[in-house]
Amino acid sequence: MSETPTYIGFEEYSEHVPASIPSAVQQATSRFVGGRAARVAELPQWEELRQIGSDIRLHTIENMDVYLTRLEEKVKLAGGHVHWAETAEDARRIVLQIAKAHNVKMAVKSKSMATEEIGLNHFLEAAGIAALETDLGEYIIQLAGTGPSHIIVPAVHLKKEEIAALFSEKLNIHAPADPLELARIAREILREKFLQAEMGISGGNFLVAETGTLVMVTNEGNGRMCTTLPDLHVALVGIDKVIPDWESLTVFLKLLARSATGQKLSTYTQFITGPRHAEGEFGPKEFHLVLLDNGRSNVLKDPVGREVFKCIRCGACSNVCPVYKNVGGFAYGSFISGPIGAILSPQMLGTPAARELPYASTLCGACADVCPVRIPIPTILRHLRRRVAEGDEFSKPSIPLPLRGTAALASVALAWNWIYRLGARILPAINPFFRRDGWLSGLPYPLSRWTKVRPLPAFSAHFRQWWNVHSAEQRENSR
Amino acid sequence: MSKAQLFLTCLGDQFYTSTLQNMTHILERLGMELVFPPEQTCCGQPLFNNGFEDKTRAVALNFIRAFSKSDAPIIGPSGSCVSMVKHHYPFLFKDGTPEHALAVDIASRTFEFTEYLVNVLKVTDVGAVYPHKVTYHASCHYLREMGLKTEAKALLNAVKGLEFISLKEEETCCGFGGAFTVTYPEVSRSMMENKVRDILASGADTVVTCEPGCLMNVAGGLHKAGSKIRAMHIIDLLAIRESNVP
Amino acid sequence: MTNPTVENIRRSLGRTAQTPLSPRPALYKPRQPESVDSEIESFLGEVKKLSGVGQRISPAAIADALKALVSEQHIQKATVWDTSYLKQLGIADSLGSLGVELVSPNADKYAMALCDLGITEADFILPETGTLVLRSSAEKPRGVSLLPRVHLAIVRPEILRADMHQVFAEAKDSHYLVFITGPSRTADIELTVTLGVHGPKNLYVWMISG
Numbered sequence: 001m002s003e004t005p006t007y008i009g010f011e012e013y014s015e016h017v018p019a020s021i022p023s024a025v026q027q028a029t030s031r032f033v034g035g036r037a038a039r040v041a042e043l044p045q046w047e048e049l050r051q052i053g054s055d056i057r058l059h060t061i062e063n064m065d066v067y068l069t070r071l072e073e074k075v076k077l078a079g080g081h082v083h084w085a086e087t088a089e090d091a092r093r094i095v096l097q098i099a100k101a102h103n104v105k106m107a108v109k110s111k112s113m114a115t116e117e118i119g120l121n122h123f124l125e126a127a128g129i130a131a132l133e134t135d136l137g138e139y140i141i142q143l144a145g146t147g148p149s150h151i152i153v154p155a156v157h158l159k160k161e162e163i164a165a166l167f168s169e170k171l172n173i174h175a176p177a178d179p180l181e182l183a184r185i186a187r188e189i190l191r192e193k194f195l196q197a198e199m200g201i202s203g204g205n206f207l208v209a210e211t212g213t214l215v216m217v218t219n220e221g222n223g224r225m226c227t228t229l230p231d232l233h234v235a236l237v238g239i240d241k242v243i244p245d246w247e248s249l250t251v252f253l254k255l256l257a258r259s260a261t262g263q264k265l266s267t268y269t270q271f272i273t274g275p276r277h278a279e280g281e282f283g284p285k286e287f288h289l290v291l292l293d294n295g296r297s298n299v300l301k302d303p304v305g306r307e308v309f310k311c312i313r314c315g316a317c318s319n320v321c322p323v324y325k326n327v328g329g330f331a332y333g334s335f336i337s338g339p340i341g342a343i344l345s346p347q348m349l350g351t352p353a354a355r356e357l358p359y360a361s362t363l364c365g366a367c368a369d370v371c372p373v374r375i376p377i378p379t380i381l382r383h384l385r386r387r388v389a390e391g392d393e394f395s396k397p398s399i400p401l402p403l404r405g406t407a408a409l410a411s412v413a414l415a416w417n418w419i420y421r422l423g424a425r426i427l428p429a430i431n432p433f434f435r436r437d438g439w440l441s442g443l444p445y446p447l448s449r450w451t452k453v454r455p456l457p458a459f460s461a462h463f464r465q466w467w468n469v470h471s472a473e474q475r476e477n478s479r
Numbered sequence: 480m481s482k483a484q485l486f487l488t489c490l491g492d493q494f495y496t497s498t499l500q501n502m503t504h505i506l507e508r509l510g511m512e513l514v515f516p517p518e519q520t521c522c523g524q525p526l527f528n529n530g531f532e533d534k535t536r537a538v539a540l541n542f543i544r545a546f547s548k549s550d551a552p553i554i555g556p557s558g559s560c561v562s563m564v565k566h567h568y569p570f571l572f573k574d575g576t577p578e579h580a581l582a583v584d585i586a587s588r589t590f591e592f593t594e595y596l597v598n599v600l601k602v603t604d605v606g607a608v609y610p611h612k613v614t615y616h617a618s619c620h621y622l623r624e625m626g627l628k629t630e631a632k633a634l635l636n637a638v639k640g641l642e643f644i645s646l647k648e649e650e651t652c653c654g655f656g657g658a659f660t661v662t663y664p665e666v667s668r669s670m671m672e673n674k675v676r677d678i679l680a681s682g683a684d685t686v687v688t689c690e691p692g693c694l695m696n697v698a699g700g701l702h703k704a705g706s707k708i709r710a711m712h713i714i715d716l717l718a719i720r721e722s723n724v725p
Numbered sequence: 726m727t728n729p730t731v732e733n734i735r736r737s738l739g740r741t742a743q744t745p746l747s748p749r750p751a752l753y754k755p756r757q758p759e760s761v762d763s764e765i766e767s768f769l770g771e772v773k774k775l776s777g778v779g780q781r782i783s784p785a786a787i788a789d790a791l792k793a794l795v796s797e798q799h800i801q802k803a804t805v806w807d808t809s810y811l812k813q814l815g816i817a818d819s820l821g822s823l824g825v826e827l828v829s830p831n832a833d834k835y836a837m838a839l840c841d842l843g844i845t846e847a848d849f850i851l852p853e854t855g856t857l858v859l860r861s862s863a864e865k866p867r868g869v870s871l872l873p874r875v876h877l878a879i880v881r882p883e884i885l886r887a888d889m890h891q892v893f894a895e896a897k898d899s900h901y902l903v904f905i906t907g908p909s910r911t912a913d914i915e916l917t918v919t920l921g922v923h924g925p926k927n928l929y930v931w932m933i934s935g
Contacts, residue, residue: 399530417518
């Protein structure tokens with residue numbers, strides 16, 4: 001899950017969803033959906049906030065160069081270091097260099113999608129530096145060696161018995177199948193690590209250009225531990241996280257927790273501007289901000305697709321997506337899943353590698369209804385489908401030839417109405433061969449893909465003949 | 480007498496002749512004079528939604544030409560098809576071209592059936608009788624793209640004897656999604672089965688929807704599950720009168 | 726000289742280094758405060774909803790309240806911000822007389838990690854969300870509200886602010902700010918809410934008034 005995928009086989013993954021995933025994921029999503037609904041009902045200005053949030057994010061995207069330049073200036077002014085990572089490889093190299101320069105043996109990590117995107121953990125480990133996840137859910141899946149099934153609660157697919165067995169095996173202890181006990185065990189073990197680690201690695205939710213401030217939104221306290229106890233703090237953050245100023249931040253903080261989990265605010269929100277000022281205050285001596293591009297600046301070329309960068313990573317879209325709820329996060333083959341993943345991955349990885357993802361949706365629109373920053377996800381999905389099917393100014397088509405052929409045939413049959421009408425008269429001839437109980441079953445390919453799931457109604461295009469009789473009667477009657 | 484043109488939809492045309500006949504009867508009973516342009520085929524949505532925008536144009540032009548012969552409004556039994564015409568046709572053609580002007584005109588006078596009854600004719604009671612427990616699946620494009628949140632229920636509420644039961648997941652997609660059913664059949668299956676389970680749990684003996692596509696999916700799923708629950712297009716239910724109550 | 730990323734961004738957006746910044750969209754009107762008592766009630770109510778213990782305490786009642794807290798939470802070691810207000814309230818002295826071992830707030834992380842109780846003030850509080858806003862300095866070390874398993878925040882009506890807006894307007898130039906909204910929590914294991922995963926498990930907020 002942490003290496004750049006060369007091809008995402010959504011169909012393959014979606015056909016092999018482990019049995020435990022849908023129900024576990026749906027328990028999480030219904031909890032968050034209920035919470036979100038309650039919080040939204042409390043705020044009469046919710047729609048206004050969404051629109052302002054959308055407008056500010058779009059404004060920022062359209063002026064991203066200015067805001068990033070300002071951000072860098074301010075971080076440096078505050079005594080922090082700024083590094084620009086054009087590629088994932090650059091980012092890995094930069095973080096390793098910083099770690100080596102400080103003789104780091106162990107780093108403690110706060111949850112960060114950006115670090116998953118570049119596969120940082122494996123890279124550091126290969127270089128002899130332990131990179132330990134400390135967010136409870138991430139800690140669990142790191143031990144398990146799997147990817148996240150949900151953006152907010154990554155280990156929700158695992159039952160407490162499985163987690164207990166995992167802890168017992170990997171930590172050489174006897175762990176009981178009790179969530180409170182398991183959390184206590186993790187707390188004790190990780191506390192030691194927080195205290196010993198030479199480096200804290202984090203991501204970031206927002207970067208405030210006005211003052212060069214990194215904003216981190218968390219619940220457990222590990223985010224604070226990672227950025228307060230070690231002498232060195234390295235933050236890896238995507239360039240799309242920049243926002244203009246603190247005033248704008250109020251909007252996003254009001255939208256984020258409510259949309260994500262139904263909390264009014266997450267437990268801890270930190271606002272970090274450079275390193276500590278005095279030794280006795282705690283906090284890192286050195287602060288490094290690594291700004292990750294990794295293809296984002298290219299996506300900016302597309303005025304429709306780049307609206308994806310409005311995203312504030314709340315997960316509300318996933319929580320309402322009926323496709324996501326039935327397949328879970330793994331099926332999207334990347335560090336980011338759900339509807340937002342379906343529009344981000346094809347743009348970051350290119351449509352050839354991720355051509356199945358824009359189609360992993362019924363375009364139902366439930367996601368767009370809940371997106372706190374009004375990302376028009378179904379519109380972008382269709383826009384990307386066009387890129388896959390016909391190509392556009394950003395990419396050649398990548399759809400398999402047979403499908404392109406089918407579409408060409410369909411287009412002809414539907415555009416030339418005599419062909420269509422002829423077909424409509426002929427199709428009912430198929431019925432006797434497949435009819436069972438008034439429905440058609442066992443049809444040949446490609447309709448077999450329909451009938452293996454449920455039967456098809458019999459072909460019965462009789463309206464046109466009926467109309468000729470009926471309209472003649474109507475004319476008669478009106479005389 | 481006001482005139483209207485009948486838009487069958489390709490699925491209606493192939494599979495739901497009786498629904499189209501019922502649509503004809505209801506509109507005629509309401510005093511409308513109906514026209515049927517036979518050159519119509521499909522609105523082009525299956526191609527458009529799957530990214531074949533270039534290939535959609537010829538199909539859209541066929542629709543536009545068929546329905547431009549009359550200036551009467553166009554009525555169809557599907558929110559998604561009507562939405563295709565209303566919301567996407569104008570963008571298929573370059574601004575300033577004659578095709579674009581025709582597309583804009585057609586888009587401005589195409590209506591979904593329940594939309595036309597409730598919002599244009601201002602009618603909710605069509606004299607239907609159906610003394611049964613009825614539940615309702617809110618189709619995605621009908622609900623969200625067309626913004627039709629109250630029309631279907633307003634019509635159902637006026638049906639004599641009808642007892643309305645809400646589905647727990649009324650607005651959750653049934654898994655049809657057009658080509659989605661054949662692109663990702665297993666995911667479509669899971670979604671359809673969730674919807675069927677929800678319908679079975681509701682206690683209703685009839686489920687109604689405003690989309691032929693959803694109807695095909697859900698009715699097929701109910702049949703496969705061995706259920707006796709009747710799945711109908713709302714038009715079929717609204718056409719039932721004292722004399723033919725099941 | 727700019728870096729390749731910014732160059733690429735400009736190319737993609739069709740901008741140059743000279744292209745001016747377009748005006749930022751307007752904000753909404755920030756919330757205005759209600760009566761002080763009403764704000765205090767809301768604030769303490771929210772703290773309670775978050776499984777914190779929020780209460781009004783008069784200065785005279787502090788010593789007894791500390792005694793009860795120390796007993797209830799089995800406090801052996803504590804660390805207290807060395808601020809003038811907390812000195813004025815005699816917090817450290819009261820703890821000392823209760824037999825609690827005091828660790829310096831500027832002690833190293835290992836020593837502070839052994840503390841059971843950390844006592845701080847707050848710079849601001851937000852009534853709508855029950856949030857404590859804490860700055861950081863040598864006088865107000867970050868570890869005190871983070872490492873011990875019990876966190877006691879001593880607050881006053883004067884630090885109430887109606888909304889984040891007002892807080893940010895006053896505090897945006899701080900080099901560090903933390904919003905604390907309830908005790909540490911997670912729902913990562915089977916969605917069971919667990920408090921005190923890494924941060925403090927017990928949060929006490931005392932509103933000193935009267």
